[in-house]
Amino acid sequence: MAQAQRPKFTPEIATIEAQPTQWVPMIRCPADFPLEIFELAILQLVHHPEYNSTLILRSEVLSERTNGFPASTPVLDGSEPAKCIHRKLLPRRPGRDAPLEQHCTFYASEGDAIDNLILTPTVPPGGSLPYYHPAVHHIRFRYLASSSNSADEPIPTTGTLQIEVDPLPGTPNDPNSRLYRTCLALLETVHRYGWGVMGNYKKRVIHDCVVPREPYQDLYLVMRERHKHLVDTWQEVTDPYKHVFEDIGIATFLVLLWKDTYKTSSPILESGDVEEFWKTWPRPPGGFIDFGCGNGLLTHILAAEGYAGVGIDVRARTSWSHYPASTQSSLKVHAFDPLSLEADSEIFKPGSFIIGNHADELTPWVPVVSRLTKASGYISIPCCAWVFDRKFDRARDKPFPYTEEKEGSFVAGLNLGGEGSNASSYSMYRIWLASVSQWCGWTNECEVLRIPSTRNWAVIGRKNLVTEGGAEEEWVERAREIIEEVRARGEFKPRKPEGKAGEH
Incomplete structure (x- = not known):
């Protein structure tokens, strides 16, 4: 039997409550999946922020806890903190953007079901948020359960996804603002992840089967800085950006592949320059x-x-x-x-x-x-x-x-x-x-x-x-x-x- 198609993503501006609170509702849409899938969907969001921003390289998990939560953890009515992932966002261009640590706190309501995720950036004293992060104290992802669904619905529309923010003072949040567009992209991602989990979605391709992602990305950033000048001296009629960065990527992959392939059979070359550490690797x-x-x-x-x-x-x-x-x-x-x-x-x-x-x-x-x-x-x-x-x-x-x-x-x-x-x-x-x-x-x-x-x-x-x-x-x-x-x-x-x- 053919798999059902993902329901159309239908976002709408979230209604602002009459009673002012810390949270400003931004955007919402039908969830199209049950509450028990929400945690799996937002976990993908936490572990892969690079899918939502070309300015982010990846995230690294620094720690994970189920008690002793940070003092910055917000208090929510009806939900209690259940888990906190402390991660670091690594920028794709470290010379321009700084890394950022962030607490990702999962909240559970009655029945231990995760129904909230709050992302809280941690900025050192005197510091500021990098460009790739919205100008907010917190971003909140909510699953609002509905009680009007029939148990025999073939495609359960069992709730609503909503994103709310605690913005920095003076941050625009109208539908034309950068903050709103960011929330729109994040909401669409969670909707897509949730439907993918429910439909047993399989990735079209799997990366990093031979060379792990983290060492590749780290070395690629170094190699890119060392060889990006070749774009300006390109002598062919072909696109320099495509060819230069493509071959930098292939060279990076080969250097790491050779390091692993010949580690037990080839002597490590000596090099006095610790900054060019790959020159000590087998080949x-x-x-x-x-x-x-x-x-x-x-x-x-x-x-x-x-x-x-x-x-x-x-x-x-x-x-x-x-x-x-x-x-x-x-x-x-x-x-x-x-x-x-x-x-x-x-x-x-x-x-x-x-x-x-x-x-x-x-x-x-x-x-x-x-x-x-x-x-x-x-x-x-x-x-x-x-x-x-x-x-x-x-x-x-x-x-x-x-x-x-x-x-x-x-x-x-x-x-x-x-x-x-x-x-x-x-x-x-x-x-x-x-x-x-x-x-x-x-x-x-x-x-x-x-x-x-x-x-x-x-x-x-x-x-x-x-x-x-x-x-x-x-x-x-x-x-x-x-x-x-x-x-x-x-x-x-x-x-x-x-x-x-x-x-x-």
Whole structure:
């Protein structure tokens, strides 16, 4: 049976009570879910403030208590404090906005049901609220139960959601004010979360499967400050903001991935600069290979941060000559030919980590070449759908046999997102690509990267597949068979280098 659609969000200005109180009603709407779901909905709001403000990076829980509440906790008629989460809001731009601590107090009425949440910022003496926080002493979320509902209603409209505030003196709260717009956005979020909980909503994609969110975000802020100047010196005709911040995000992910991957096998490099702490972290023993590096930006960022490797492409880009000499020496004009890998032994060193970042026709070769060259791992971020010697055809190109799992569990583990039908051509291509990886003996790890691109799904191979009869010799033979089949078809045409390779 199809899941019912979420009821339309119908907010209205809340009525101000005749008797003045501490609380100013701002906005309300039908809850469309029962009281017992309210706590789950507002918990999501507490733990993920970044979904409501692009200026907030995330929140960190400092403590949680069920008694001994702070002196700033408001007193409510008919409800008692039940729990308080002390959190810190971290800004996305710490150079401009300050972090802010906040007490999130949950109140329960009769029957121990949570029916109120109050957010209370804690500002140090002489301090002020950052821009991303409304100018209020408190924000109050209320669930007002209704007694007029029938028990057999198919979609229970069992109450009203209402937001009230205790504003700072002189703060405008009319429908055109910033405070009202903020309350409107918060109310819509709680309404959406509540309906999602009731309908067993599943996220379209799951982030942070391989690299945890907090260390990624923290390091990304550092890397962004170190490399954002590249926007102003961009030499290509493409959008600098998209490409610069996208590759900063990918580089950040790789640095943390390598730290985890090589922690037990590679020596930690020495560095006297504690501010550049990542330069002490492990890295691929054979360096990295940026496969089809294009403008060379990702290679440049990694090289600038002390990571050895090369970026190869069939032609040099305008950007290459504008990078420092240390980066230029890492960029190579090279036409990759998988049918003669022996000739590329100087580039594909054992222990290398291969990067396929929107590598187009090179994408399907990444797991194959990684196996044949004894790479220590790879990452592939596919964009255009290619198989080994032509464009992907969803009717013709069926996935390779799965070496360990049945089809259902194999696909479910790929974190493809969407509604689960996997009927789109891009989803089918990613299934095919992951099947190639597993056929060559790699354990698939899939991540939806936090980068400004709709093509942000990545498949990672850094561990050998664990099977009863599998062995590396078998996986190498499978990779060789793929090359022989491509050679027999005679359709693969390696591209020729454009320009003089010796110039870069």
